[in-house]
Structure formats: structure tokens, C-alpha cells
Amino acid sequence: MRKRNKYTVTDQIITKITAWIAGITAVVLTVWGIMSLWGLYKYEQTNDAQVQEYINPLISRAGGFITEIRYDENQEVKKGDTLLVIDEREYKIQEKQTEAALQTAKAQIQVLQSNVLTLEKTAEVSKAQIAASKAKLWKQKLDYDRYQKLFEVESATAQQLENIKASMDMADAEFQAAQQNYQAALSKVNDFKSQQTVAIAEVERLDALLDRHQLDLTYTIITAPYNCRVGRRTVEKGQMIDAGQVLAYIVNKETDKWIIANYKETQVRNMHVGEFAEVEADAFPGKKFKGEIISLSPATGSSFSLLPPDNSTGNYVKIVQRVPVRIRLVGKPEEIDLLKAGMNVNVTISKKSS
Template sequence: METNTKYTQTDHLITKITAWIAGLIALALAVWGGITLSELYKYEDTNDAQVEEYINPVTSRVTGFIREIKYEENQEVKKGDTLLIIDNSEYQLQQEEGEAALSNAQAQIGVLESNVETTARISQASQSQIASVQAKLTRAQQDYDRYSKLFKVESATQQQLENSRAALDVATSEFRSAQENYQAALSKVNDIKAQKGVYQAEIKRRQALLNRSKLDVGYTVIRAPYNGKMGRRTIQQGQLIQAGQTLAYIVDQDAGKWVIANFKETQISHMHIGGIAEVTADAFPDHKFKGTIVSLSPATGARFSLLPPDNSTGNFVKIVQRIPVKVKLTESPETLAQLRAGMNANISIKKD
């Protein structure tokens, strides 16, 4: 009888403890359910989100063999750091050829300027000769007029008149020849000046070609366009690369990081630019990152796909569409350094 009473007290104690535990569990579930319902009422969330960064290719602008590689995989680089060097022997020769061609064109300008000066002096001499020949023509004209008058009064012979006429014709011819020589000298000066314009244009062309050659020489040294971190290395020293070929990828650390969250179309009615968001990455579930909405996609993600859906075929099944929302992470760069592009994330946006 005493044993049965003892067992009954033990069972009663166990039942009481079990009831308390069940009550605590029920209370905890109620609190959790209340918090969850409150969050569902105040927030829109999704786990269809990924961390993004600008990942840009590093390409070559010239063709050549790789002489030296200055970076390693996953190495942090600063803006202007040399990444690799391409053999520039051929481009250096092209630059030297361009410099020689430019010097030759400039020398031709010097020769033309000298010819202009020489021809100008010849034209001045021709102009002076015109004055001398004109004086001779005037004298010959006067002699002819005098002999003509003397011949009329029979004070001069026919031969004297003919001689004066011949001298006048010679002087006239010499005067015309001097004028033509002077005009020819002026025309030659103009021709040389026109040729000078052609050579000046040639100098500009040669200068442009030389500048292009210098650019090609400069392009043989590939530098980091901004502060960032290099990705996988797929090239080797001595490898032949082509202009436009992708050599590596660099992650831009100056542009910041953001999250692209694909919310259901039924969730975006309370979202707007500037809305507050909380982000947790699967890799760091205990840390919440702050962010703000910077843009909402103008169309669903499916509309930007290679083959957008067409619901006019007759076989229509309604599917809830997703709207990409861009959330800029506002934490300090040191805090965001642990996040990597492509990481999965969960995001909650407060309803307004």
C-alpha cells in the first residue's frame, strides 16, 4: 500500500513537470508565432537574392606575346598597378618609323620655304628687269618717233627708219618677256605655297600616325583600371594574345556592393526607392547588413530572358512572376569585405 502511494506521488510530479514544460513550449511557440506574424505584417522578405559586384574583364588592345605577368590569382591591386607586359618590339619599330616619316615631312617643309624665298628673290629681280626694259622701250619709241618725223621731211633715210622700227620691236618683245617672266615667278611662288599646304597636311597625318604608334606602345603595358581584386588567372608568359582578347577578370572594390532580390509581384506594392532593407548572407547568418532600395526593375525577370514567355498560345498556366529589386548595401567597406559576388542572401524590406 505504501509502494502504490509512492508511485502515485512520483507520477503526479512527472505529470506536473511535463505540464509545465509543455506550457513553456506552447508559450514559446506563441511568442515565436506572434513575432513571425508581426514580421510578416511589417516586412516583405525573400531568399531569392544574391550579392553582386562589378566584375569586369581585362582585355588587350594590341596583339603580341606576353613578356611578363605581374599579378597572381585573387591578388588585390591598386589603380594603375601593372598587370602584365606585352612584347613591344614591333610597335617600337613602328614608332621609330613614324618619327622618321614625320621628320622627313618637316624637312620637306624647310625645303619648300627655301624655294619660296629663292623664287621670291627671282621675282623681285624680274620686276627690276621690267623697269630696265621699259626704259629701253621708251627710248626706242622716242627714236622711232623722231626718225619718222625726219623721214617725212626727208632728213632721214629709209634704212634709219627701219633700224629704229626694228629696235622698237625688239624692245617691245623684251618688255613683254620680262613681264611674263615676272608673272611666271609669282605663279611659281604661289605653287610652292600650295605645295607647302599639302606638306603641312601630310605632317598632321604623320603626327597622327606617330601618336597612334605611341598609343600602341603604351597599350603593351596593361594596368589595373581601378582598385580591385583579380580573379582566376588563365594566361601564361610567352602566350600569344589577340587584340580584344579577355585576359583576366577584376572585381571593382570602389563601386561598392549590392543585392539583387527577386521578389514576387505580389510583394512589391509597398516598396519604393529609398526603402530600408536588412540582408543576411547564408555564409554569415548571424550578421545583418543594412541597405536601401536604389531601383526596381521596369519589367519582370522573364521579360529580359532570351526567350520571353508568350501567353497567347492557348496553353496558359498562371505563374507568379518575379521583379528584380536592387538594394545597395550601406555598410562600411571593411564590413562588406567579407561578402563575395554570387553569395546567396536573405533579404527583408520594411513595408511603408
């Protein structure tokens, strides 16, 4: 009797298919393992990396009600474009008040200058009176000396001598009064000159205050400081804002973008400035971007944290630290623009020695 085959045709087919699948899987895993080991041997890789660029707050330098908003969310604007307009009426009133006070102070200086000139003329008159009084006193003294000699030889009476003496005393008093009047005139001149100095200082103060008010008036128009892209809008027309309030965030389009790749401390020994890197973003799988190392952090990321670790306190567990590596993106601007700040990327750097 003929012996029957233990396996059916179906079982044989399944066995062959399974064998082929297992073989193919083994080959794929082998190739993948070899490629992974080759990549680990030749390159330093990390997925702890993000795209960075300068994002600055748009801050108001003046307070007031918003009268116009000329941008939308995510809008691209050019340097000097007007973004917001603040009600300027109060600032113009302050400017006009200061201008009026400045004109008054300047007019006061002119009045003081005129008074100084008048008092200087008066002082010159007083000085001339001193000369006249001095000459008169000199004449009275000569007369007194003559009458005194005449009185001694009994050629003049005592009454005549007394009259001459009285006249000489009056001339002396007039001379002293003329000197005092001259000194008083000089003091008044100095007083008005001091007032004039104070008025000039007040003019300078008001002039500086006017410049400040004019500067504040320019702050009512908020413009883009550079070519940028505006983020989320948080204000509306008619809203009251204060000086120093953040109105929006703007992304600088005039500076380069860069990658902050946080490599393990065991990976950075052969990295150096100027070395090229390959970047792949999670948002664009399969697309490669180029970069260049521009700096390595002087300390690990944990050292710059708010509460850096202190291993001397006890419970010590060794943890591999991360060193931030800054990589500038290079290539065509339209390709770099695809990457946005905060995107996650994978960075690959060759292990070749520096």
C-alpha cells in the first residue's frame, strides 16, 4: 500500500511563504541594523533640537486710546510701516502749553535785559555824581583851610568858619551818598543779571520739556522697527493702553534663523565652530536643510536654570547633561522660511575630529 504524504499542498505553500517573509525580515533588520550602527559610528545625532529666531515684543511708549490699527495677525510688514495710531490730542495740548510757557520765559529775558541796560545807565549817572561830589568836597576843604588860617590871624569871624565847616560837611555827606547810590545801582544790576541767569535756565528747561513733548507726540504712531512678521493681535480700536504695555510680538525677518541642538555631553568632544550639520524637520520628513555650527554653550543647560542642581546636598544620581549647540541655517531663503520658530528638528553632525 502506498504511503500518504504527511503535509498537504496548502501547508507547503504556507511554509514557503513564511520562510520567505522571515528571510526578507531578517535581511531588512540586518540592513537597518548595519545602517543604524554605521550612523552611530560616523555621526552624532539628536532629536532634542528646535528652530529659533528673534521674537521681540512690540511695546507702546505712550499711553492713550487707540484710534487706528493697521495690521492683522500674522501679517508681514516692512520697516517703518505704521502699525497703530494713538489719540494724540492730549500730547498736542501739552506741546502748545509748553510752547506758550517758553515764549513767556523768552519775553521775560528780554525784559530783564532791558532792565539791566537801564540800571547800568543809572549806575553810570551815579558814578558821574560821585566825581561831582568829590570835586565839590575838595573845594569845600580848600575853603575851610583858608578860612581857618584867616581865623587864626583874626581876619575871619568864627561864624564864617562855622559856615564853611558846615558846607564842607554837607559836601562830604553828598559824596558818601553818591558812592552809596552807585553801589546800590551796581547791586541792582547784579540782581537783575542773576534773575536773567535764572530766566535763561528756565528757557533751557522749557526747551528740553518741549523736545520731550514733541518726542512723546511721535510715540503716538507706532511703526515697525524692521522688516518683520506680526504675531497674534491682542488690542482693538478704542482700547485704552498704557506706556510700556505689550501690544504684540514680532518676528524679525532681517536676521538669520538658527537651531538650538541640545547634545549629550558625551557627544560634543569633536564638535567645533564652522562644522556643517544636516537638519531634518518633523514637519517636512525627508527634506534636508543645511546648517553651520556658530557656537557651543559655555555651560550645560541645567547650569543656566533657575535652580541649578547642587550635588553636594546629598541624594546624588548621575544624569547625562545636555550642552546647547547653536547652528545657523544656511541655504536658499525660501527654503529656510519653511522652518518656523519652535519647530522640532533632528540634527546630524559628522564625528570627524577637529
